[in-house]
Amino acid sequence: xxxxxxxxxxxxxxxxxYLHVGGARTALFNWLYARRERGTMLLRIEDTDxxxxxxxxxxxxxxxxxxxxIEWDEGPYFxxxxxxxxxxxxxxxxxxxxxxxxxxxxxxxxxxDAAPAADSEEEQEGEGDDEGPKTRKNVxxxxxxxxxxxxxxxxxxxxxxxxxxGIPRIGATTFEDAVFGSREVxxxxxxxxxxxxxxxxxxxxxxxxVDDLDMRITHVxxxxxxxxxxxxxxxxxxxxxxxxxxxxxxxxxxGPDRTRLSKRHGATSVSSYADxxxxxxxxxxxxxxxxxxxxDDSEFxxxxxxxxxxxxxxxxxxNAIFDRPKLEWFNTQYLQKLPIEDLLPCVADELRRxxxxxxxxxxxxxxxxxxxxxxxxxxxxxxQDFTTWSRGFFTDDFxxxxxxxxxxxxxxxxxxxxxxxxxxxxxxxxxxxxxxDAALRQLASAEGVKAGLLINATRVAIxxxxxxxxxxxxxxxxxxxxxxxxxxxxxxALSAP
RNA sequence: GGCGAUAUCGUCUAAGGGUUAGGACGUGGCCCUCUCAAGGCCAAAAUCCGGGUUCGAAUCCCGGUAUCGCUACCA
Numbered sequence: 001x002x003x004x005x006x007x008x009x010x011x012x013x014x015x016x017x018y019l020h021v022g023g024a025r026t027a028l029f030n031w032l033y034a035r036r037e038r039g040t041m042l043l044r045i046e047d048t049d050x051x052x053x054x055x056x057x058x059x060x061x062x063x064x065x066x067x068x069x070i071e072w073d074e075g076p077y078f079x080x081x082x083x084x085x086x087x088x089x090x091x092x093x094x095x096x097x098x099x100x101x102x103x104x105x106x107x108x109x110x111x112x113d114a115a116p117a118a119d120s121e122e123e124q125e126g127e128g129d130d131e132g133p134k135t136r137k138n139v140x141x142x143x144x145x146x147x148x149x150x151x152x153x154x155x156x157x158x159x160x161x162x163x164x165x166g167i168p169r170i171g172a173t174t175f176e177d178a179v180f181g182s183r184e185v186x187x188x189x190x191x192x193x194x195x196x197x198x199x200x201x202x203x204x205x206x207x208x209x210v211d212d213l214d215m216r217i218t219h220v221x222x223x224x225x226x227x228x229x230x231x232x233x234x235x236x237x238x239x240x241x242x243x244x245x246x247x248x249x250x251x252x253x254x255g256p257d258r259t260r261l262s263k264r265h266g267a268t269s270v271s272s273y274a275d276x277x278x279x280x281x282x283x284x285x286x287x288x289x290x291x292x293x294x295x296d297d298s299e300f301x302x303x304x305x306x307x308x309x310x311x312x313x314x315x316x317x318x319n320a321i322f323d324r325p326k327l328e329w330f331n332t333q334y335l336q337k338l339p340i341e342d343l344l345p346c347v348a349d350e351l352r353r354x355x356x357x358x359x360x361x362x363x364x365x366x367x368x369x370x371x372x373x374x375x376x377x378x379x380x381x382x383x384q385d386f387t388t389w390s391r392g393f394f395t396d397d398f399x400x401x402x403x404x405x406x407x408x409x410x411x412x413x414x415x416x417x418x419x420x421x422x423x424x425x426x427x428x429x430x431x432x433x434x435x436x437d438a439a440l441r442q443l444a445s446a447e448g449v450k451a452g453l454l455i456n457a458t459r460v461a462i463x464x465x466x467x468x469x470x471x472x473x474x475x476x477x478x479x480x481x482x483x484x485x486x487x488x489x490x491x492x493a494l495s496a497p
Numbered sequence: 498g499g500c501g502a503u504a505u506c507g508u509c510u511a512a513g514g515g516u517u518a519g520g521a522c523g524u525g526g527c528c529c530u531c532u533c534a535a536g537g538c539c540a541a542a543a544u545c546c547g548g549g550u551u552c553g554a555a556u557c558c559c560g561g562u563a564u565c566g567c568u569a570c571c572a
Contacts, residue, residue: 323509
């Protein structure tokens, strides 16, 4: 089968941190594109920076992608296992004259003015801000023009050399970006960047191009922070005798303060959203709409629809702010609108996590489980809601919430009335919504109280909470025996001060 | 500092020369009600500023401003 026309995309995180929402969104776009176009997505771990690299984080990134439901078709490949290829390609460029050896000390370039102490201080206000020299010229490495004799001398001395790419002095480099359109950059603006460090490890620019070429990547979909460096890579592709792939840079995701999303904005790792009880599909829907629009007013888009409708043309060019309330809204929508059979496995997992699954009616009776979840879900916002305030549906082991007691158990006639209610309910020949309703209202009018008083008090008695689903539906789910015994069990607590 | 990109309600966005500038989140109000949600209805809320081009500009052009990105032997 001829697959030459099928796109190949990749997600290429570097294990310097967990999988954050920006990376997740990039991964999602790649995945949606691959699925839409019946292409192939591969995963590549960019771990060429030995100092920042933390191998133990790879598992977390993989786990984050799995939770998101993003499946790659090839990989993961590790750049750390492909070093020979980068070295030989660098050598090729050296031989062809596209690159040159640089004998300068790394420190004379590295972080020359960069690394402004990582997001710490703002320089204080005031006028006298004739600050330190922030000026920076393009790197014009003297080694580029070094004579052969000098070069040989350095080699003899064993001076460690980096390999730099020699940017053409004149002309411009152009490329097409599927999102930002056609781009042109003057070569004079581009500095001779390093391809291979003096320690023999490749830089990002080299490894990314070599790999994308070797892996036959057709579409590079990545964050817009790479847009400015793309001309370097285009030049590199050409120097390697290849045509560049199609680029598609997607806008960045910012925090509410419009700065790059980072730890101090709170949850930025995908796993924290998993822990918080978000549904993966809701998260995908939310993420997909951050920087992409289907073109109409559709918002609730299940993953299958995203895969049908995603296109690079719909990607925005404007950075987007991560809007937590909207994410929560999506989660609520999914909890309530998902076909019940799609939701059940997620709830079952949550019950297992809370140790409420084994031996429960939920595990034993699928039909009952579905009815119970359906009753509870209109009031849920997170998966945890099934094991916190609604745990009374899945176990007898729950407490009477103090606020609920204070609010609905005030009336001192309640113990007597609920005792009678328990008897009346236990004696019902049939157990359904209307029978329970009638029994309770009959008692209320006989006692001369409003039905609401009994309803609210009973809800607390059988579920322990002031906030729970409507009473009679809850009774039906719980069953006659359990309801009667729970009411009786509550009586002592009810009469306690 | 240099280079570049971007700019529509507070937020995500639609409208790619002609609309009362639409939808959604959030906010406020009303309805529903057995608690609390959900839901329904209503409301306030935007074309960054200034110049052009045009009969007509959110849309095209220029300038300014702001924001973001890049400017590393990080990715």
